[in-house]
Amino acid sequence: MAQVNTIDQGEIEKFQAMAAEWWDPNGKFKPLHMLNPCRLDYITAQIAAEFDRDLTEPLPFEGLRILDIGCGGGLLSEPMARLGASVVGADAAERNIPVAKVHAEEQGLTIDYRHTTAEALVQEGEQFDAILNMEVVEHVADPLAYLTACHDLLKPGGLMVCSTINRNPKSFAMAIVGAEYVMRWLPKGTHEWSKFITPDELFELIRNAGLDPVDRKGFVFNPVTWSWRISDRDLSVNYVTASIRPKN
């Protein structure tokens, strides 16, 4: 929090306004808020299974060190901190960091937010029990180099949860035409379709990065109930994977 305190009051108010925008369930980031319970259900179940934690207990993730890459306003970092984890939230966009800090402070949560990248964290010798790598890989220039950095950031036996968007005509229609142009859920140009990755390609990249993929599921939007659910079979648009860094 020290960094926030060195910034002048006008700046803090600006960050508070931006945090309010990030965290408004009906605002600019509405699609992320709608998807969040689904993402959290998957993430918490995977972490609980891997580290033998009981989610019905208070602070089930106590003692776990978790990295949230591309943390944005902290939509995943805050829940992990609330469940007892020690969280580092990293974002390559500098302006997100004070915004996330201000909001965590309002919530009474301690989260280590940093303006940094996976590669820089490797240089610093950081290691984590789990990495949340959600909706990032489709935006990076070199996915294999990026996933290799994620591998290096995991302790042996550590877990990476990685979600992204499939590449097919349906995902083009849903993610770009639907979300960016029709619904205006996301700013135009958020996604570049050619960078989308199929589940098989992602598993291949993950293996080449030295990780063992162990699970994959779809996140499916139901336009009737206007909500998301986890699907075992439908990975046609949004999907999520879990992989483990081998112990040896």
Add this chain to the structure above:
Amino acid sequence: MNFDSDMLMAGGGLNGLTLAIALRSAGFAVTIVDPQPVETRSSQDFDGRSYALSIGSQRVLHALGLWSDLAAKAQPILEIKVTDGRAGEGPSPLMLTFDHAEIEEGPMGFMVEDRHLRPLLLDAVKDAGLSHLAGKKVGDQVPDASGVTSQISTRKKLRTRVLVGCDGKTSSVAARAGIKRTGWKYGQTALVAAISHEKPNNGIAHQFFMPSGPLAILPLTGNRCSIVWTENHTKAAEIQALDDEEYINELRPRFGSFLGDISLAGARFTFPLELSIANSFVAERIALVGDAAHAVHPIAGQGLNAGLKDVAALAEVLTDAQRRGEDIGRSDVLERYQQWRRFDAMTLGIATDGFNRLFSNDNPLIRGLRDLGLGAVNSMPGLRRGFIREAAGLTGDLPRLAQGRPL
């Protein structure tokens, strides 16, 4: 930033107590602020108040470990007979019968007495070590970025993550949150009393549709029943003013002689009937349950059952959000509860309202049509089973507790 507990229940009625027990079972710290002193909440004498619990409600109690103590004192409802009648004339030949044998879940519901249910909940609250502030009420509430601070008395404030308004149809929690209400009064009053009768009731509930309003006869244990007798305000006030003997004399021609002679078995109550639905069930860090969210016409005896559905749904939404690490008082979390319950509560309100308008009527044409309708429903087993399952609380997207499962 610290919280005195996770949730504050404003109101210590049956819904508030049950919700507190449910949330405690999921690991939450809960405080109950109840304007009533505890003594008046747990009198052991039978006071004539009883409830028709749906199977869904019974399962909520079962899931919370409360049913085993209540089971022996509850009267199963094995059959429901619906009859169109006129005082002194007896039932019309067209009658509708719902028999529990048509659904596989067993009885259609259970009659439980207030003197058994309320102390059971109060004891469970005590056993769970919940903080129960009796004789106190929430005077003000101020939501903020991560919680809500409630003023309990001039000096005492409590900060919690969520404030639950279970403070009835005149909910001051809702009023302070700026939530307006929609509804209307029916110009009718329900007279409620317990009746002793000579012959066994065999667990059969009766609903007689009289021109002035319905008379429900609900079976209690040991040759007793509970009546919900609806009349217009003026007539109800006249009847309520009568002494006990005259009251029974007024009831007798309506009730009929099928259970032998009848007498009063407890105190008499009156409830003015109205429909009152909160325009929103949630506000910033605030949720409403039970009558605070929706007070409906008690024609189908579904008031407490609807409240316990709220309890089961809200407890599940908050528990799931907690286990995901979400900020449980955030508007998008509480909105899930509203989405789950509001449509159902509106439907119930409209259905019971329509039912009442249809049946509280002496127009011969309407009487003829509804007799045909009753007969038609009676001759269609599928439709009849649908009504039974609806009344038993077994339809819709059921919360885990209403399926008898833990949170």
